[in-house]
Amino acid sequence: xxxxxxxxxxxxxxxxxxxQEQLYELLKYAALGKCHNAAQPSWCHIYHQSHLAGVVVVVxxxxxxxxxxxxxxxxxxxxxxxxxxxxxTPSTNFLTSLYGEGTNLKPQNTAQGLTSSSSECITxxxxxxxxxxxxxxxxxxxxxxxxxxxxxxxxxxxxPIKGSPGCKDYISTECDQQRTDxxxxxxxxxxxCLTAKGNEVTRVSLVDAQGQCLLNELVKPESxxxxxxxxxxxxxxxxxxxxxxRLSDIQTxxxxxxxxxxxxxxxxxxxxxxxxEMIHPSVIDTSLLxxxxxxxxxxxxxxxxxxxxxxxxxxxxxxxxxxEDARAALELAQFFIEQGPAKVVAELNLEMLLxxxxxxxxxxxxxxxxxxxxxPHLSKPCFLDCLQVTGQKPLLLGRQGLDPSSLCQSNLxxxxxxxxxxxxxxxxxxxxxxxxxxxxxxxxxxxxxxxLYEKVRSKLTDMLTIYAGPFEEGxxxxxxxxxxxxxxxxxxxxxxxxxxxxxxxxxxxxxxxAQLAVESLNGAQxxxxxxxxxxxxxxxxxxxxxxxxxxELDVENEGVIYVAGLKKSLTETDLQEEFSQLKDLETxxxxxxxxxxxxxxxxxxxxxxxxxxxxxxxxIKGWTMKGTELRSRNALASGHLWRWIWQMxxxxxxxxxHIFYEKMEQLxxxxxxxxxxxxxxxxxIKKLYRSLQNNTLCVVVFPxxxxxxxxxxxxxxxxxxxxxxxxxx
Numbered sequence: 001x002x003x004x005x006x007x008x009x010x011x012x013x014x015x016x017x018x019x020q021e022q023l024y025e026l027l028k029y030a031a032l033g034k035c036h037n038a039a040q041p042s043w044c045h046i047y048h049q050s051h052l053a054g055v056v057v058v059v060x061x062x063x064x065x066x067x068x069x070x071x072x073x074x075x076x077x078x079x080x081x082x083x084x085x086x087x088x089t090p091s092t093n094f095l096t097s098l099y100g101e102g103t104n105l106k107p108q109n110t111a112q113g114l115t116s117s118s119s120e121c122i123t124x125x126x127x128x129x130x131x132x133x134x135x136x137x138x139x140x141x142x143x144x145x146x147x148x149x150x151x152x153x154x155x156x157x158x159x160p161i162k163g164s165p166g167c168k169d170y171i172s173t174e175c176d177q178q179r180t181d182x183x184x185x186x187x188x189x190x191x192x193c194l195t196a197k198g199n200e201v202t203r204v205s206l207v208d209a210q211g212q213c214l215l216n217e218l219v220k221p222e223s224x225x226x227x228x229x230x231x232x233x234x235x236x237x238x239x240x241x242x243x244x245x246r247l248s249d250i251q252t253x254x255x256x257x258x259x260x261x262x263x264x265x266x267x268x269x270x271x272x273x274x275x276x277e278m279i280h281p282s283v284i285d286t287s288l289l290x291x292x293x294x295x296x297x298x299x300x301x302x303x304x305x306x307x308x309x310x311x312x313x314x315x316x317x318x319x320x321x322x323x324e325d326a327r328a329a330l331e332l333a334q335f336f337i338e339q340g341p342a343k344v345v346a347e348l349n350l351e352m353l354l355x356x357x358x359x360x361x362x363x364x365x366x367x368x369x370x371x372x373x374x375x376p377h378l379s380k381p382c383f384l385d386c387l388q389v390t391g392q393k394p395l396l397l398g399r400q401g402l403d404p405s406s407l408c409q410s411n412l413x414x415x416x417x418x419x420x421x422x423x424x425x426x427x428x429x430x431x432x433x434x435x436x437x438x439x440x441x442x443x444x445x446x447x448x449x450x451x452l453y454e455k456v457r458s459k460l461t462d463m464l465t466i467y468a469g470p471f472e473e474g475x476x477x478x479x480x481x482x483x484x485x486x487x488x489x490x491x492x493x494x495x496x497x498x499x500x501x502x503x504x505x506x507x508x509x510x511x512x513x514a515q516l517a518v519e520s521l522n523g524a525q526x527x528x529x530x531x532x533x534x535x536x537x538x539x540x541x542x543x544x545x546x547x548x549x550x551x552e553l554d555v556e557n558e559g560v561i562y563v564a565g566l567k568k569s570l571t572e573t574d575l576q577e578e579f580s581q582l583k584d585l586e587t588x589x590x591x592x593x594x595x596x597x598x599x600x601x602x603x604x605x606x607x608x609x610x611x612x613x614x615x616x617x618x619x620i621k622g623w624t625m626k627g628t629e630l631r632s633r634n635a636l637a638s639g640h641l642w643r644w645i646w647q648m649x650x651x652x653x654x655x656x657x658h659i660f661y662e663k664m665e666q667l668x669x670x671x672x673x674x675x676x677x678x679x680x681x682x683x684x685i686k687k688l689y690r691s692l693q694n695n696t697l698c699v700v701v702f703p704x705x706x707x708x709x710x711x712x713x714x715x716x717x718x719x720x721x722x723x724x725x726x727x728x729x
Contacts, residue, residue: 005051005695005720009044009084016640017227018043018086018716020094023699026718030055030697031432044084046697052720053693054431058685059094061398061438063702064712065644070456071678073543073550077686078700078717083555087640088714089194089227090704095434131345132291141340143181147289147333148263148282157288159270160279171251173280177260183282185209186258187265187330189322190272191233195223196647198711201275202228202235204250205322206257207330213323214257218243219250226647232320251278265333267300267325286332290350298350304328306353307335307344395429397422398436420684424691435688439677453712457648459540461507463547464645466517467496468526468533469503475527480504483526487631488513488564489591489600491649509646510591510602511636512562515548520631551636559586559613560635564602567626575603578625584612591642604638644713689721696721 025041032038033049040046060067065087068075137146149159160167191203200221206214218235220243230236254276258264265284266272273280287297290307301313308331312324336344397419416437427433468484481493489509496503508514514535522533535541551557566575572590579585587606592599607613613634620632637645689698697720704714 004722005049005697006047007044007084007697007718007720008047009086009718016086016643017089017713019089019227019229020091021231023088023701023716027055027057027699046720051695052697053695054427054433055697056427056688056692056699057434058688058698058700059398059434059436060681060700060702061436062705063439064090064704065640065702065715066452066456066712067678068702068715069460069641070452071675073547074675074678075682076679077682077689079550079554079556081555081686081689082698082700082717082719083558084718085556085640086716086718087644088701088704088716090198090706090711090714094701094703094714095436132293133341133345136291137341139340139342141342142337144183144185144263144284144333144337145179145181147284147337148179149285149288153288154270154283157270157285158274159283160273160277162279162281167277167279170277170279171255173255173258173262173278175258175260175262175280175282179261179263179282183261183263184259185263185265185284185330185333186214187211187326187328188269188272189266189326189329190275191229191235191320191322192271192275193221193225193229193233193235194227195221195225197221197223198706199271199275200225201247201250202233202240203322204254204276205326206254207323207326209330209334211327211330213327215250215253216323217245217250217253219245219247222247234320247277251276254278265330267303267329267332268297269329284333286329286336289333289336290344292351298354300325300328302354303332303350306350307332307348394431395426395433396436397426397434399438416681416684420688423688427688427691428693437681437684439674439681455540460511460645460648462536462538462541463511463544464491464509464514464649465505465507466514466533466535467503467505468517468521468531469496469529470499470501471503471527471529471531473502475502475529477504479527483524484517484521485601486565486629487516487520488562488602507649509600509649510562510642511548511551511645512633513564513602515636516562516564516631516633519633548636552634557635557638559607559610560638561605561607561613561617561620561632562602562635562638563605563620563630563632565625565628565630566601566603567628568599568601570599570626579605582607582612582616582619584608585616589638604635606638640715692721694722 022041022043025039026044026046029038029041030046030049030052034040040049046052068078072079149157151161155161155164160170162170162172186209187205187207189205190201192199193202194200200223201219202221203216203218205216208214218239220240225237225240228235228237228240258280261282262280263282263284264273264280265286267285268287269283269285273283286300286303290298290303292298304310304312308328310328312328313320339347399419419435419437423433423435427435466484468480471480477493477495481490484490484493484504484506487508490513491507491509493507494505496505506514506517508517518533518535521531524531524533535544570578572588575588575590579588582605584607585605586608589604589606590599591602591604605613605616607616617632617634620630623630685700692698697718699716699718701717702715705712
């Protein structure tokens with residue numbers, strides 16, 4: 001008998017930011033289950049996984065959390081169906097991280113009705129002429145200059161190039177001397193953290209041709225750190241506290257250390273140079289040197305083991321060692337140059353090694369005791385490879401020419417309509433499907449993101465702001481601040497003196513506080529005056545009431561209430577005890593300042609049942625705690641949104657300000673048409689969702705943007721379809 005599958009996730013406040021690796025963890029378990037060595041994800045729980053009918057991932061190419069909230073009213077289906085939402089860490093290549101490292105597939109042309117598996121079967125007899133390495137470099141042994149990337153190859157692989165728009169303020173190494181086959185090689189590797197700006201360097205390592213470490217330095221980021229990525233970087237907040245070195249210091253040191261004919265070597269070196277904000281004309285990229293078909297790449301960990309016989313990035317260590325990685329990349333390049341392409345291909349059989357290792361892991365996961373004469377566990381297999389081995393065929397549908405390793409190409413020949421039609425026919429036949437929709441190149445260009453960001457930031461700021469007054473001359477500002485502070489944490493309070501009588505302008509940190517002030521203090525007596533409380537009157541705010549109502553009805557806020565007026569001295573334990581008498585209380589979230597760590601004077605309460613939340617609102621009326629009267633209302637931004645709003649309020653200036661003004665008019669001209677396209681896209685996703693079988697896990701992903709033009713967080717929405725059409729939770 002089919003059991004109803006269910007998904008649970010505590011995605012409140014700080015726990016609602018999910019990394020690409022955590023999303024991969026969820027999809028792997030959903031697709032493979034425990035019998036294939038996949039573990040229940042750490043951040044959410046799937047009940048009755050073995051009864052899942054399938055997994056469908058809808059990827060909205062080049063769209064971010066920004067798009068969802070700019071066109072919130074147009075995404076009517078998405079916000080009413082998917083209860084579970086999370087902020088997603090952006091990446092430069094979302095599909096690669098979705099498949100798992102080591103794989104980089106291209107979506108197929110849906111007009112031809114093609115599906116793809118994660119990798120092609122490797123034949124036992126290796127034809128040298130067909131090998132990607134031989135096709136690229138030939139069989140003949142050559143000097144190092146034959147393996148440096150050309151200018152076109154650097155452009156294609158997102159290397160910083162002198163004169164390109166996104167590299168205006170980048171520093172050149174000034175290593176402009178002619179390269180020869182005897183030019184010195186230097187290995188380079190960086191570790192990065194995620195900040196409000198995007199990826200920023202936290203550690204840099206440089207080694208010379210003999211493998212001697214010349215530089216191994218911690219670097220303090222300029223912007224507020226959102227995620228230290230300690231699991232990969234090995235860098236912690238504590239490690240960076242005493243650090244004084246800045247990016248500019250590292251740039252100066254590298255310029256001095258590198259001779260004018262230096263050749264830099266690294267694995268996916270473009271990411272390191274982008275993070276360093278440096279331009280270097282001569283590079284060898286080992287992820288491209290050991291070429292694979294279809295744009296896929298070997299992991300550095302795998303190459304180090306297979307080619308050099310070295311174990312790096314061991315699980316026992318906390319994070320990667322950049323010196324170790326820089327040295328490994330350098331030695332790989334030296335090996336390739338010394339041995340030549342033919343010997344590398346003929347003697348190593350890298351594809352055979354990788355496939356054997358993946359098969360070994362799958363067999364071990366199924367409990368099959370099978371000895372293979374190949375080195376085990378060289379790298380973790382992509383779960384799509386495991387699906388193929390077990391006889392399941394993953395489905396991948398997208399726009400023709402849409403390459404996950406670059407921005408959208410101009411030669412698109414299919415539409416979302418055709419993709420949807422293919423999906424309606426093929427998804428029921430597949431247990432794992434990835435469907436990629438796009439708004440089209442004219443709407444996803446990176447240079448428009450700054451203008452879009454400013455529009456959303458400006459509207460959210462207006463929604464967080466209220467004007468109150470008029471007050472008498474010489475009114476008590478302290479009592480006004482206390483009265484309005486009882487609605488929630490205040491970001492800023494200023495006195496408006498341009499009017500006949502003084503008013504105050506208050507900007508709150510959370511949407512609920514501003515709404516509570518409008519609802520409870522409009523017409524009230526404050527500091528001896530009967531005042532009016534209102535939001536700013538602008539064209540963008542004309543639909544504010546509609547937006548507030550829809551946020552209130554949003555399925556994510558179902559059963560969640562906001563409570564303000566708390567003493568800051570109260571701990572989470574104190575509040576748990578105080579609110580324990582409320583029936584069906586599931587979770588309490590106490591927001592805090594993400595920089596200082598101090599608690600705010602408000603909290604969110606989540607209940608198992610919606611009616612219990614309604615009853616709690618009634619019970620809290622007139623409730624005092626530690627001598628202070630509490631105020632409460634339905635939640636508007638209890639999940640990932642409150643954190644994003646906080647980050648917007650505390651970001652340093654406008655993103656992409658150098659291109660903002662010239663692009664704002666262009667965005668405004670196309671926005672009406674864009675609203676129609678978004679509404680149509682929402683309808684297409686609705687149609688696809690309704691066609692899914694019950695017990696299908698559906699994840700809709702706005703991957704976010706991480707490019708030279710800036711970084712924007714992604715957004716994930718997920719749920720398991722049940723008979724009611726809405727996601728089971």
